[in-house]
Amino acid sequence: MRSKLPSAERFEEWVVGTVLPTIRKTGSYVRGEEAFDVTTEAGLAAATMHVMAALQAKADGFRAMFEAAKPKADAFAVIEEATGSMTVTEAAKALKAKRADLYGSLEHRKWVTKGKNRQATAAALRPGYMDTRTHTDTRGRVHSTPVVTPKGLAYLARIKAQKRA
Template identity: 40%
Template sequence: MQIIPFQFNTSSIRVIDKDGEPWFVAKDVAVLLGYKEPRKAVLRHCLGGMKRPLPTTAGIRELVIIPERDVYRLIMRSKLPEAQQFEDWVVGEVLPSIRKTGNYGLSKIDWGNTSQVAGLLAQSIERVQEQDKQIAELKPKANFHDRVAVLDESTSVEKAAKIIGTGRNRLMAFLRRNEWVTMRNVPYQAKINQGLMDVKINPWTDNYGRLHENITPLVTAKGLVKLQKMWDNEY
């Protein structure tokens, strides 16, 4: 199993080319995304992790590797502002780099036949260009559906806005305008009943001992899919 070292800013991210698909060393990703307890974060949020013996500077070690979808799970729950930048890097650099590799039948080349070599080289270049075109066309749609697919719980309006491709305040105004939330940003009960919105209640006590509640609006995966369609239709 081949380890491919990538560098994100000053952090090293080890990626495994497993049958042409990228698998990431879980600890590398969790540490980069700011989890104080990387092992617990991986156990809690990742569903497809598996241990594999891999070469390290300290010799062969059993390391947990995770598939692409689990990387998105960790990104979605990270509190670091760099999480979005890391996701863009994974989608824009790491995945295309791994998925463009392949032998294109090079083992069957007669290297003495310059015409054959030139022809196969031209085919390889054409194939890479076609893959680039397909990635560019499918990236926005795949990006959205991949992110929604990993949501197994409701998410904040801020993260929902990032997935849709806008800002929190603009999406919040959109929710108010379409009567998903009140002017005080509290989800309407009808939207909660439809499984589109949810709330997080944070109780707190003031200096006089009186109990108050802060209500944070949340968007469900179902709601995010509907919001994306509404957003695309309007913008």
């Protein structure tokens, strides 16, 4: 309260002339309430409507933030449920998609080769989106199956969420 700056003097006048008297009268101060005379019923109703409008605007802002975050939350829910790498069929179930549609999407992204014996491509193996699982059948033949890693599942879930938004 000792500063001689013009902005400090305006602040002091506002505190001494508006804020402190309002606190003395009502016990508290809410910015902008000086426009309302809360000692009368009409003034109290107007102040209440002002507060309600401010709360509604705040709620609308939170609702918009929630809607913007929902696709990401859905994608993370899919990832959270996933444990380790999964076959394309398991990944399709986790993403609530059809197996054929997911294979089509993987082929389109060049993550797997086309045809009956699909294999993970280098384009998916290098960044860690897919991996290969090998197994031996009863005749001793070795087979490899492309599997989606948690990182790949997260990427696919994020894409799916963005398409829905």
